Amino acid sequence: MKKRTVLITGSTSGIGLAIAKAFAQQGHNLIFNGLEPDGRQIAEAVANEHQIEYVFDPANMLHPKALRTLVRQGEQRWGTIDVLINNAGIQHVAPIADFPEEKWEAIIGINLTAPFHLTKAVWPAMKNQHFGRIINIASAHGLVASEFKSAYVAAKHGLIGLTKTAALEGATCGITANAICPGYVRTPLVDRQIADQAVAHRISESDVIEKVILAKQALKQFVPPESIAALCLFLASDAAATLTGAALPIDGGWSAQ
DSSP: OOOOEEEETTTTSHHHHHHHHHHHHTTOEEEEEOOTTHHHHHHHHHHHHHTOOEEEEOOOTTOHHHHHHHHHHHHHHHSOOOEEEEOOOOOOOOOGGGOOHHHHHHHHIIIIIHHHHHHHHHHHHHHHHTOEEEEEEOOGGGTSOOTTOHHHHHHHHHHHHHHHHHHHHHTTTTEEEEEEEEOOOOSHHHHHHHHHHHHHHTSOHHHHIIIIISTTOTTOSOOOHHHHHHHHHHHHSGGGTTOOSOEEEESTTGGGO
16 A cells, blocks of 8 residues: 555544554554644654654544644645544443433534544545545444443444445545444543443443443454554555445444344
C-alpha cells in the first residue's frame, strides 16, 4: 500500500491508538484526534517513534464546525484525506425509563452524527481523486442488542446504516465504506463498565468479566485491539477495493449465536 493520509478519531487511547500505531508502523501520514493535554503528547510520541508526518487536533465530536476544521487541516497539509476511520465513541448504561436524555444526545452525537459530518467533509476530495476508504468502528451492538444500552445500540445500528449508504453512493467514484463490529475489547471505556457493573451487581470485577461482559462471546476472551487495527489496514489497502458495504464482526462468536 502506498503512503496514505489517514484521519482517525479518538486515536490517542484504546482501539483508536492501536489503529494509529498500526498505520504509523507502515509509514502513513496521520491525523490524530483526542483529548488534551495527554492526547497531544501521545500523538507526538507515536509519530516520533515511527518517524511519520502527523497532525494532532482535539476537535470535539459534538461540534460540526470543529470536525470540518479537522478535515481541512489534513487537506491543507497533504492535499487530501485518503482514509477516514470513525472510531471515537462513548457509552452509558441505564434502563430506558431512567436513561438521561443528555446522555442519549451525546451518544448519538459522538457515535453517529460525527461520522456523518466527517464523511460529508472528506467526500468531495475523495471523489475528486477517485479513491477513498471510510472505515467505521461500529460494534457487535450494531448487529445485536443488549439491555440497558438503548442509545449505544441505536447509534451503532445507525452507523452500519450510514456505512451501507456511503458504500452505495461511493461505488461509482472509488470510495469504499465498511464497518467493523468488535465484541468487547479491553479499553478504558470497558474498564469503566466493569467497575460500574461490579457495583450494580454487587459482585467482583472478575465475576463481571466472566458472567456479564464475556457471557455472550463464545471465545470467552477480549478482542485484541491489534486485531481490529490489522483489519483496518486491510480495508484501507488496494486488496480491499471490492469489499464495501460490509459490517464485519470481530466479536469472538457473539453474533453467530
